[in-house]
Amino acid sequence: MAGGKASARQKMINLMYLVFIAMMAMNMSKEVLSAFGLMDAKFAESNVVATEKNGALLADLETKAEEKKEEFAVPFNKATLVNTASDKFYKYIGTLKEDLLREGGYSIDPDTGKLPFEAMDKTDILDEMWFTGDRMTKKGQEVIATIEAYKKEIKDILGGDVKYMKAIERFDRRFSTAEVETKEGIKKSWLDYNFQGFPAIASYTKLTAMQNDVKMTEANMFNLFLGNSLDEAVSLKKYQAIVLADKSAFFAGEKFQGKVVLGKYANVTPTKLTVNGKEVNISEAIDSTGAAKLDFTVGNVGEQEIKGTFTFLEDGKPLDIPIVGNYVVVPRPNSATISADKMNVVYRGVTNPMTISFAGVPDNKVSASGSGLSKGSGTGKYNMVPTTGKEVTISVSATLDDGSKASDKKTFRIKDIPKPAGKLAGMSNGKLPKANVAAGTIMAELEDFDFDLPLTVTGFKVKVPGQPSITVSGNKMSGQAKAAINKARRGDDVTIFEIKSRSSGPAIKPASPIVIELAN
Template identity: 75%
Template sequence: MAGGGKLSARQKMINLMYLVFIAMMAMNMSKEVLSAFGLMEAKFSDANVVTTDMNEKLLANLETKAEEKPAEFALAANKAKEISIASESFYKYIETLKNDLLSKGKYQIDPETGKLPFEAMDKTDILDEAWFTGDRLTKKGQEVMSKIEDYKSTIKGIIGDDVKYSKAVENFEKRFSTEQEKNKDGKKIDWLDYHFKGFPAIASYTKLTAMQNDVKVTEANMFNVFLGNTLDEAVSLKNYTAIVIADKSAFFAGEQFQGKVVLGKYANVTPTGLSVGGSAVDLENAIDSTGAARLDFNVGSVGEHEIDGKFTFLEDGKPLDIPIKGNYVVVPRPNSATISADKMNVVYRGVVNPMTISFAGVPDNKVSASGAGLKKGSGMGKYTMVPTSGREVTINVTATLDDGSKVSDKAVFRIKDIPKPSGQIAGQIGTAKLPRNNVEIGRIEAVLEDFDFDLPLTVTGFKMKVEGKPSVTCSGNRLNGAAKSALRSAKRGSQVQIFDIKSRSNGPAIKPASPLIIELTN
């Protein structure tokens, strides 16, 4: 428009013309929009009349069927009557809201056209003052929301958990959703605020009529479901999916796949009960957003296991049990790597060699192993081997798979003799420095160094040689009188040899131990 300073008469006239022009455009646009809302309201009103008539016929049809086939339709007819009563009550409540809007706005139907003055119904403060106070709802606004929620809970309570009506209930929930809405700035606004605050009276009036239409549509949909008129949609093959069901959930490489392909549907329907293996499952935590039930249990030992349970749904007012059958295969958890050194498969002759033998993915009771000197021990996969003759032993392993077929494998082990022990005195091996008295009273031992088996050795005899003296033969593991006499004659710093140390075990024969060289420290 104009900047600061004094305006000329001509400029003032131009500015005034601009204002009048803009106001006229706004008035014309407003009238067009208001008229459009009015036309929409009229269409909803006509639709409500038609739907009401249709619903009355559907309800009468249901009542007739209930008399003819009470087992099939009596329960549905009763539900339909209850829905009709609840819907009529809510419909009339919405009508009171519409009447209040007309009364407070002082709007009246034109006696000549039979229509409301759409273009004059531009007030925005009627419902704003009645339903809202600042950012909160008035008592009347709270009442409106309460009535909507009461209607929703009443309809869902009448329908119940019957699986056949789940889709109808889902559509009903969407139709009467009162979730918050996002405005043009992306901010979430309460449902009543978003749909009615700040709107012209004719817009709010039309929305209330549309809500009445939703009530009539709800009745029509429910009655049709009760009559089975949605059956074609339910059984159409377009709604089915090919589902592969394997005979078991794990197969071995090279094994023949066995299973079947069926047509089925994934139903997002909450069951009333679920049990697996005789134990009830908590539905609140088990059912996900797709309607699938998630199972969580200990899989048990290695091998094939069955899943046995049931789904329970409510259909036609009665519990409907759907069995759950399946199986799965448990294979050993990989908790260690298999690491082997070439040519290091060794067992020792004459001792008990512990062994663990298993077949990946096969339970212990279906695995058998054989070999010279091999015996089954206690514990899963535990064996012992005591090889005797020869230089090698072969262990053969056979496993029986779930389909009855057998697989085999083998491993060859070298047989080695017990290694030569070492002589020991006072915990010292090979060479030692000891006082003369410690040698005299000490005990001669034979030990198997770096040998992983527990094989105690008992010294049965040895020979002792002092410098300048003949050797002395001793029995057992201590010095005899002759050996002690020879030891006393030895000089300080001289060496005493303990050799030809003989020992025995509780099993195999033992080679003579390596000698001891003892330096006397006194």
């Protein structure tokens, strides 16, 4: 095509063909690289799902081991060891993937959340890390040794029990590192055959697939332990001891009441199901074991009944089996119980609102008593107005569903209303003109006090430097007080003290003094 006697025009045409063929090859390569990337994403997604399912299987084995220790304790122990070994090997493969990305300079695109699949075409990353000539490097030998160590660990866990032989054979084939013979009859090591000379994305995907093999191994083993631990013979071993409680909730210290029956779950589809007077859709309610799922809004707080009918077809006739059960409804928690042990305080002479309840007991079966305590409006609402003494104890009693009584109590400290702060023009200390001081209104305020308790000033004293103290009635300056203020000089401090006030309830202590510097 590029012969020496070709014309210049023909040579140009030939060169264009070569460029065209090269471009086609380049595009095909990108498509292949992208395909590997998509495969890797699928394997990664499968690994996430498998991890969740394997966790559920292991939890199922743990539950069975607790309920039937004799049958499931050993299988659960084996499953735990398999999980530990597999998790360690899975993470090791993850480090190999991280090495490949780091050495190749690849990273996840923050916009797409994906690796640059089409750019991961380097073939020398693992070639240099794992191979030297026709031999493996120390890292390559480590990879093979780690795979073999994982295989040995799993086999040791399973042991020599004949019932595990088929599983071991499948496991051996899945993680075989034996030599591979090519189509040309050339024998290559497993690592060379699978990784040497491949694009980075292909090797990365193979490592993700190997992680998937680990997850599949876990799943197969867990299912094996679950299945092989059950005796399939037709005997009483097929039955279960089923505990039927008289109600679904009990209080601490209360006697458990119920019964134990020997039975098994019948995977028989009923023809009709009615619960609490309403017919339930059979196709949606019955699961694969023949059990009916109940889904309804519970009743009010207290013990409630479940009544209904299971209808089956037997000998061509409907057979009704009554459903009788009960459950206990407790109040839904809507707030946390938080208390400062040294801050259990009520204030003397004012109405202290309180909420009193007993966990799991309706309000109409709860009673509370204490000096100055009365029932308020609303569920669990009370009012406390303490009078004399330094402490008050509130006792609470409740009547439980079985008629028994429960009680509790709590003691609160009684404190007097705090001392108010004297205020003039909104300040206790400050600088004002004479006219503002003379015309101002004296106030007494309860600062940082959570109760709405307005105070009215009934009298006070005024002291101007160089003049005797003046006693004033009410909350305004008297003529005598104004005259004294007008005689004062600029910079003098006018002190207003012994500020007396009254409230609609308890007696109030004198307010703290007010000190005002005259501005003129």
